[in-house]
Amino acid sequence: MDIIKRNNVKTWGKGTTPMVFAHGFGCDQNMWRFLIPAFEQSYKIVAFDYVGAGNSQVSAYNEERYSNLNGYAQDVLEICRELELQDVIFVGHSVSSMIGLLAAIKAPQLFDSLIMIGPSPCYINDSGYTGGFEKKDIEELLTTMDKNYIGWANFLAPAIMKNPERPELGNELTESFCSTDPKIAKLFAKATFFSDNRGDLAKVTVPSLIMQCSDDIIAPKEVGDYLHAHLPNSTLKVLKATGHCPHMSEPDETIEVLKEYLNGKAT
Amino acid sequence: MTNWLDVAPCGYLSFRDDGSIVYLNKTLSRWLGYTGPELQGRKVEQICTVATRIFYNTHFFPLLKLHGKADEIFLSLRAKDKRDIPVMVNAERRIEDGVPINHCVLFTIFQRQKYEEELLAARRDAENALKENKYLEELRAALETRTFELERQYQKQVVQHKNLKQFNKIVTHDLQEPIRKLLIFADLLASDLRESGNDRTLQIVSKITNASNRLRSLTAGLQQYLTVDSDLVDIDVDLNAAVEAARKKVLDGRKLEDLKIEYVSMPSIRGYRAQLELLFYHLFDNAVKFSDPARPVHIKITWVLSDENLYKTEKEKYLFVEHLRLNVSDNGIGFDNEYQEYVTELLNKMTPSTEGLGIGLSIITRVVENHKGTLSIESRKNIGTTFSILFPSKIHE
Numbered sequence: 001m002d003i004i005k006r007n008n009v010k011t012w013g014k015g016t017t018p019m020v021f022a023h024g025f026g027c028d029q030n031m032w033r034f035l036i037p038a039f040e041q042s043y044k045i046v047a048f049d050y051v052g053a054g055n056s057q058v059s060a061y062n063e064e065r066y067s068n069l070n071g072y073a074q075d076v077l078e079i080c081r082e083l084e085l086q087d088v089i090f091v092g093h094s095v096s097s098m099i100g101l102l103a104a105i106k107a108p109q110l111f112d113s114l115i116m117i118g119p120s121p122c123y124i125n126d127s128g129y130t131g132g133f134e135k136k137d138i139e140e141l142l143t144t145m146d147k148n149y150i151g152w153a154n155f156l157a158p159a160i161m162k163n164p165e166r167p168e169l170g171n172e173l174t175e176s177f178c179s180t181d182p183k184i185a186k187l188f189a190k191a192t193f194f195s196d197n198r199g200d201l202a203k204v205t206v207p208s209l210i211m212q213c214s215d216d217i218i219a220p221k222e223v224g225d226y227l228h229a230h231l232p233n234s235t236l237k238v239l240k241a242t243g244h245c246p247h248m249s250e251p252d253e254t255i256e257v258l259k260e261y262l263n264g265k266a267t
Numbered sequence: 268m269t270n271w272l273d274v275a276p277c278g279y280l281s282f283r284d285d286g287s288i289v290y291l292n293k294t295l296s297r298w299l300g301y302t303g304p305e306l307q308g309r310k311v312e313q314i315c316t317v318a319t320r321i322f323y324n325t326h327f328f329p330l331l332k333l334h335g336k337a338d339e340i341f342l343s344l345r346a347k348d349k350r351d352i353p354v355m356v357n358a359e360r361r362i363e364d365g366v367p368i369n370h371c372v373l374f375t376i377f378q379r380q381k382y383e384e385e386l387l388a389a390r391r392d393a394e395n396a397l398k399e400n401k402y403l404e405e406l407r408a409a410l411e412t413r414t415f416e417l418e419r420q421y422q423k424q425v426v427q428h429k430n431l432k433q434f435n436k437i438v439t440h441d442l443q444e445p446i447r448k449l450l451i452f453a454d455l456l457a458s459d460l461r462e463s464g465n466d467r468t469l470q471i472v473s474k475i476t477n478a479s480n481r482l483r484s485l486t487a488g489l490q491q492y493l494t495v496d497s498d499l500v501d502i503d504v505d506l507n508a509a510v511e512a513a514r515k516k517v518l519d520g521r522k523l524e525d526l527k528i529e530y531v532s533m534p535s536i537r538g539y540r541a542q543l544e545l546l547f548y549h550l551f552d553n554a555v556k557f558s559d560p561a562r563p564v565h566i567k568i569t570w571v572l573s574d575e576n577l578y579k580t581e582k583e584k585y586l587f588v589e590h591l592r593l594n595v596s597d598n599g600i601g602f603d604n605e606y607q608e609y610v611t612e613l614l615n616k617m618t619p620s621t622e623g624l625g626i627g628l629s630i631i632t633r634v635v636e637n638h639k640g641t642l643s644i645e646s647r648k649n650i651g652t653t654f655s656i657l658f659p660s661k662i663h664e
Contacts, residue, residue, distance in 0.1 A: 026324075027326075031333065062585060064585035065576075065583075065585040070575065070587045071576075071587070106573055137317040137318055140316065140318035144343065147341040148340060193321075217324065218325070243324060243328065245329060248329060249284045249328075
């Protein structure tokens, strides 16, 4: 099994300390492109696609493995071991925050810190816990996804990725763009939104930064507070950015907060 | 002058990257049940169902931002009176005066939606049937291969078992007698020699005695190894009790005053009590045996529960169940990691200067295997050794 090919792993950058960027549900490593340039000079950059997303090898998809966030955590660990990374700064968006957390429980010695962008340990409301959603909302999301895949295949096909009138988007778009096999995307959605990692928070020994957006419906403020209260050694930072993708909507602020945390740790 | 866009038979919506609405036409306002400009400046999410809000954040916005456009996207809007309005959206992103604005054209699809739902349901049924069929086919093929393999393995094991029984008898019975005799005659010889005062020969005889004693403890160890599997009833084992029992055994066996073992209360796991006690006994005994005389033995046990794949040898099979990862570290003399496999091999001992017989490690490996666990060893010379053991917390048949 060629893990580099399987997960479409890309490494570059001028530094030695590795930063591993893990995309969230709904996209692929392209989503990091506004953030990563700020770290290329001082870090070794590692970006990848989960199996089934972006340019990964769809043939390596295993339903049993990837119906559970632990299966995705295994991807992360395998990549780290394959590249012989140490003291990894793991940057995870959305569900990848919890995937990184699981990986750091399994192999704490590999990680230096976890950067969580819009994390949530549990999306569904529970007695005494506000996750933000009811089970029926998630069922409805799955239907919405289903419906979109009728036309989905069209605009995700490589030929349509070519976008001559928008050269600023760069050439990599011609290869892939947030394309996910519909069946896989749906299973990823289930693994994501039905996960409950509240019981795992106390097990983490690696320090973490929680980046909480203002007004994020996927990870509301209560969730960030809950995480901060239950995650040992965590720092909570509330961003001015709204929505769920600050690294795309407000990359400058996201970069600033990230750098501040990393530099603060170094001194 | 009529603003044609306001009366166009489609919805029109423009919003910024932060989701704030810049413009929506009157048709869309009317669909949503709002009058006047009350939605101006509000968030797009406010006119979406919860599911659409998620989809907007995870798919629609990233797509627009990265790709510059998104076509034929299905979304559900939420009207003021909480009714759902299914719409099809085409969107494009334009930079106007340096500010990116996302423009959307929306069509309601009440009729179409019913048709699509039927299509989807039919496709789902077909897919499920196909999947089930394929799954059953694969299962059948796998079962056939497995049955054949099992049969072959069983036959092999019958032979092995016979050999093992024979071997066991030799070790536990036949070998004991000559060893006992060796010791007796060496003893007699020694007392004769002491009278005649032949020191050199006496030295040789004492070497024979030492070697025989060693042989005896070696066969005792082997016997223990062979009987590991006899404990066959799995129960919920209190690991704290197992650790304490093992500590006591080491203290008694080595005639020690104290043995420092640091740990926080561990959970129970489903397993074989006697075997787990034996496992801890050998871990601790090894730590004492390979300790550095320069510092007192200090053993540290840490643990964490985490979901891991139950299938260890089967490829492409996954079932994530709760596992206990135990790390038992000592501050002994350690060894170079390149010897790791060598270490666990039966009867290999690392340093000629120690009394180690190596059998402890083999028993540890065996117990871990019997609990469907995995073992890895990491050691640093002159610093210590850590045994990492991963057990399923319940035994799954």
